[in-house]
Amino acid sequence: xxxxxxxxxxxxxxxxxxxxxxxxxxxxxxxxxxxxxxxxxxxxxxxxxxxxxxxxxxxxxxxxxxxxxxxxxxxxxxxxxxxxxxxxxxxxxxxxxxxxxxxxxxxxxxxxxxxxxxxxxxxxxxxxxxxxxxxxxxxxxxxxxxxxxxxxxxxxxxxxxxxxxxxxxxxxxxxxxxxxxxxxxxxxxxxxxxxxxxxxxxxxxxxxxxxxxxxxxxxxxxxxxxxxxxxxxxxxxxxxxxxxxxxxxxxxxxxxxxxxxxxxxxxxxxxxxxxxxxxxxxxxxxxxxxxxxxxxxxxxxxxxxxxxxxxxxxxxxxxxxxxxxxxxxxxxxxxxxxxxxxxxxxxxxxxxxxxxxxxxxxxxxxx
Amino acid sequence: xxxxxxxxxxxxxxxxxxxxxxxxxxxxxxxxxxxxxxxxxxxxxxxxxxxxxxxxxxxxxxxxxxxxxxxxxxxxxxxxxxxxxxxxxxxxxxxxxxxxxxxxxxxxxxxxxxxxxxxxxxxxxxxxxxxxxxxxxxxxxxxxxxxxxxxxxxxxxxxxxxxxxxxxxxxxxxxxxxxxxxxxxxxxxxxxxxxxxxxxxxxxxxxxxxxxxxxxxxxxxxxxxxxxxxxxxxxxxxxxxxxxxxxxxxxxxxxxxxxxxxxxxxxxxxxxxxxxxxxxxxxxxxxxxxxxxxxxxxxxxxxxxxxxxxxxxxxxxxxxxxxxxxxxxxxxxxxxxxxxxxxxxxxxxxxxxxxxxxxxxxxxxxxxxxxxxxxxxxxxxxxxxxxxxxxxxxxxxxxxxxxxxxxxxxxxxxxxxxxxxxxxxxxxxxxxxxxxxxxxxxxxxxxxxxxxxxxxxxxxx
Numbered sequence: 001x002x003x004x005x006x007x008x009x010x011x012x013x014x015x016x017x018x019x020x021x022x023x024x025x026x027x028x029x030x031x032x033x034x035x036x037x038x039x040x041x042x043x044x045x046x047x048x049x050x051x052x053x054x055x056x057x058x059x060x061x062x063x064x065x066x067x068x069x070x071x072x073x074x075x076x077x078x079x080x081x082x083x084x085x086x087x088x089x090x091x092x093x094x095x096x097x098x099x100x101x102x103x104x105x106x107x108x109x110x111x112x113x114x115x116x117x118x119x120x121x122x123x124x125x126x127x128x129x130x131x132x133x134x135x136x137x138x139x140x141x142x143x144x145x146x147x148x149x150x151x152x153x154x155x156x157x158x159x160x161x162x163x164x165x166x167x168x169x170x171x172x173x174x175x176x177x178x179x180x181x182x183x184x185x186x187x188x189x190x191x192x193x194x195x196x197x198x199x200x201x202x203x204x205x206x207x208x209x210x211x212x213x214x215x216x217x218x219x220x221x222x223x224x225x226x227x228x229x230x231x232x233x234x235x236x237x238x239x240x241x242x243x244x245x246x247x248x249x250x251x252x253x254x255x256x257x258x259x260x261x262x263x264x265x266x267x268x269x270x271x272x273x274x275x276x277x278x279x280x281x282x283x284x285x286x287x288x289x290x291x292x293x294x295x296x297x298x299x300x301x302x303x304x305x306x307x308x309x310x311x312x313x314x315x316x317x318x319x320x321x322x323x324x325x326x327x328x329x330x331x332x333x334x335x336x337x338x339x340x341x342x343x344x345x346x347x348x349x350x351x352x353x354x355x356x357x358x359x360x361x362x363x364x365x366x367x
Numbered sequence: 368x369x370x371x372x373x374x375x376x377x378x379x380x381x382x383x384x385x386x387x388x389x390x391x392x393x394x395x396x397x398x399x400x401x402x403x404x405x406x407x408x409x410x411x412x413x414x415x416x417x418x419x420x421x422x423x424x425x426x427x428x429x430x431x432x433x434x435x436x437x438x439x440x441x442x443x444x445x446x447x448x449x450x451x452x453x454x455x456x457x458x459x460x461x462x463x464x465x466x467x468x469x470x471x472x473x474x475x476x477x478x479x480x481x482x483x484x485x486x487x488x489x490x491x492x493x494x495x496x497x498x499x500x501x502x503x504x505x506x507x508x509x510x511x512x513x514x515x516x517x518x519x520x521x522x523x524x525x526x527x528x529x530x531x532x533x534x535x536x537x538x539x540x541x542x543x544x545x546x547x548x549x550x551x552x553x554x555x556x557x558x559x560x561x562x563x564x565x566x567x568x569x570x571x572x573x574x575x576x577x578x579x580x581x582x583x584x585x586x587x588x589x590x591x592x593x594x595x596x597x598x599x600x601x602x603x604x605x606x607x608x609x610x611x612x613x614x615x616x617x618x619x620x621x622x623x624x625x626x627x628x629x630x631x632x633x634x635x636x637x638x639x640x641x642x643x644x645x646x647x648x649x650x651x652x653x654x655x656x657x658x659x660x661x662x663x664x665x666x667x668x669x670x671x672x673x674x675x676x677x678x679x680x681x682x683x684x685x686x687x688x689x690x691x692x693x694x695x696x697x698x699x700x701x702x703x704x705x706x707x708x709x710x711x712x713x714x715x716x717x718x719x720x721x722x723x724x725x726x727x728x729x730x731x732x733x734x735x736x737x738x739x740x741x742x743x744x745x746x747x748x749x750x751x752x753x754x755x756x757x758x759x760x761x762x763x764x765x766x767x768x769x770x771x772x773x774x775x776x777x778x779x780x781x782x783x784x785x786x787x788x789x790x791x792x793x794x795x796x797x798x799x800x801x802x803x804x805x806x807x808x809x810x811x812x813x814x815x816x817x818x819x820x821x822x823x824x825x826x827x828x
Contacts, residue, residue, distance in 0.1 A: 008749055009735040009738075011727075011731045012758065018687060041605075043579070043604060045580060045611075046383065048377045048380070051378040055373070056371060058371075065373075074604070076601050078582075080583045082581065083580055083615060085610075085615055085725075086725070172520065174530065175529065175530070175693060179691075183772075185758075186778055187778035189786050207782055209778040209782050214372070219376070220377065235550070235553060235728070239553040241644075241717075242652065246500070246652070247498065248465065252644065258554060272782070274774055276777060290727075294727060297731075298732050301735075302735070302749065314550070341540065343744050349547045350656060354502070356504070359503075361504060364656075364673040364708045365545065365658050365671050
């Protein structure tokens with residue numbers, strides 16, 4: 001028989017390498033025709049970081065997005081980036097390109113000021129046009145300014161920028177430190193159907209709300225939410241490098257021998273972007289990359305419990321694990337042990353059961 | 368038009384989906400040799416001897432490298448942060464996991480290189496592997512290192528977070544809920560496997576075409592292995608066919624670079640899917656035991672956590688991951704009293720590394736299972752139990768960092784609205800703002816009480 005259930009999970013996730021100390025640098029220059037080149041070491045893994053950085057540079061400089069080219073191709077022309085991990089690309093890499101673009105903008109206005117014989121402070125840029133504040137008819141295109149820099153003044157319009165949060169060492173006793181740039185949040189609701197004969201769990205729908213600060217590109221944010229959901233589905237229901245962990249038997253060495261979700265497994269999905277901007281992020285952004293696969297697994301386990309009243313405290317919740325839990329419930333063995341006011345679940349896998357009596361692990365929790 | 372906030376298409380998306388993007392495996396160079404690696408068939412063994420002479424004499428083979436050929440074999444990815452280097456690039460005297468790299472061969476084509484691997488004679492003396500991390504301190508457990516099976520965080524053998532008066536919280540609690548959570552190791556499973564092409568240039572530099580997620584990181588590690596200046600290397604990449612954390616460790620580059628230097632030819636090494644999945648690092652398996660002290664009206668008063676992180680055979684980024692894990696053991700909620708202990712345990716599994724959500728995925732799983740179970744034991748709505756304990760502006764994280772812009776309340780309310788979950792008026796109208804009135808109970812009144820460094824009372828526990 002099939003049973004339906006709903007589960008909720010809520011999570012948070014930090015931006016940037018834990019404890020900091022992970023710089024990113026960037027360099028912006030403007031060609032004589034006004035096209036903009038951005039050099040940074042921030043690798044694009046397919047998630048669209050080049051696109052997001054290009055958007056940040058375009059708006060900071062005041063030029064059309066289409067006129068900005070981003071080059072992350074090699075370590076000779078691109079300055080240092082610690083790497084694309086730790087959900088740091090948009091925030092730290094983004095701040096580096098933003099600062100570089102600001103410097104380039106200052107230089108551009110300085111050149112335009114000389115060409116137009118106006119103080120740079122009285123100028124601004126929008127849509128690729130430098131204009132006098134208050135009298136927008138007095139203007140030069142960015143291309144004209146850059147040509148003037150090149151052929152008239154013998155200058156290069158350029159700017160560099162970098163972002164670094166100093167490394168913060170945790171206190172070894174308390175853990176006190178300042179380890180991150182911002183915290184993103186998410187909540188995930190899944191509706192499942194559990195077949196009590198086969199143990200199969202099918203996720204029918206998934207509704208998720210993500211606070212990413214300000215969404216620099218909502219389409220790419222949704223791409224991360226949906227891609228992460230797919231991965232979370234794998235974590236929650238299917239994937240295991242060691243299906244009989246800790247034994248190493250049964251490892252899959254090819255995609256055909258390793259269960260991952262495919263598009264037919266993908267439920268109806270609704271993504272809500274909540275914007276609670278970070279005071280420090282580029283245009284208020286926080287991060288989205290990594291957190292996107294963290295909430296689905298526990299939400300699925302909560303939904304399984306709601307559907308059939310059993311707990312699967314191991315990921316993935318395979319049909320075998322669900323059936324074993326259903327069997328334990330049917331034989332009355334699935335209930336937690338109560339000891340006074342303490343309710344103890346999962347005793348069968350606990351170190352209190354499995355580690356030697358002398359093991360220091362047994363002292364940590366003590367129940 | 369403003370670009371920020373606009374739904375612009377992905378800069379390089381069309382090229383990706385029409386197969387026009389060039390990845391490392393699409394590149395080649397004149398005279399290029401193919402590289403293959405010999406890997407351990409055992410989880411744990413002493414290496415008695417390695418003889419490469421038959422392979423070197425094989426027609427079409429241009430070079431063979433082992434631990435004897437690498438200028439610096441043991442390089443740590445996080446040495447700059449004080450994490451000692453413990454992993455040899457080529458196995459030296461022992462293997463600690465099935466799939467560990469022992470030797471590299473460069474030959475005129477892949478088939479010749481693969482055939483030559485069978486001609487490398489290695490004599491092993493097998494040992495009993497250590498696989499169940501829960502038994503790391505058991506007297507009869509096999510030892511991974513001479514010092515034992517647990518990473519040392521100076522001055523303790525675990526990462527601690529100690530906050531508030533945990534014993535008082537558990538004393539005061541009406542209910543204590545305890546569970547054990549075991550999320551699995553999984554593959555990063557990018558479509559593009561690990562790989563690189565190393566080209567020796569006429570000026571003596573090496574150009575390294577690579578799929579790394581972190582070009583400068585890889586450049587630093589590679590320069591150390593080769594004992595060359597980073598400036599003598601040019602890494603080319605920046606476009607990656609999926610990483611998810613699995614392309615931060617340096618995998619193919621040092622071997623291919625050594626063979627390129629030895630043969631003075633371009634050398635390309637692209638992992639097979641089998642190598643990528645069985646020998647490349649995976650997300651770790653974790654074991655998390657958590658006990659929550661809860662009042663009968665649904666306040667989280669305190670939490671104790673024991674975490675065991677299965678690092679596999681070497682440390683890589685595991686000590687970093689377990690620290691990050693420790694800092695997020697309160698989740699999206701404010702827990703005034705915490706005592707957490709996270710152990711990084713070595714085993715004879717394949718070394719684990721970063722993967723999307725590194726360290727926190729396991730914390731989120733354990734915490735959210737605890738929240739669902741806690742609400743169930745109390746007979747409370749799991750949505751309202753979460754909202755009641757939600758982070759609020761001004762609250763302190765486990766690290767005592769002040770939260771400026773938390774969104775537990777906003778994201779849960781947004782989900783409730785989207786699915787039509789009925790919240791009682793108190794929770795439907797709850798505002799994401801600093802604590803006052805009923806949302807400022809006594810136990811959250813002085814969250815910073817023990818925020819000073821080196822709290823002696825906390826440290827003693």
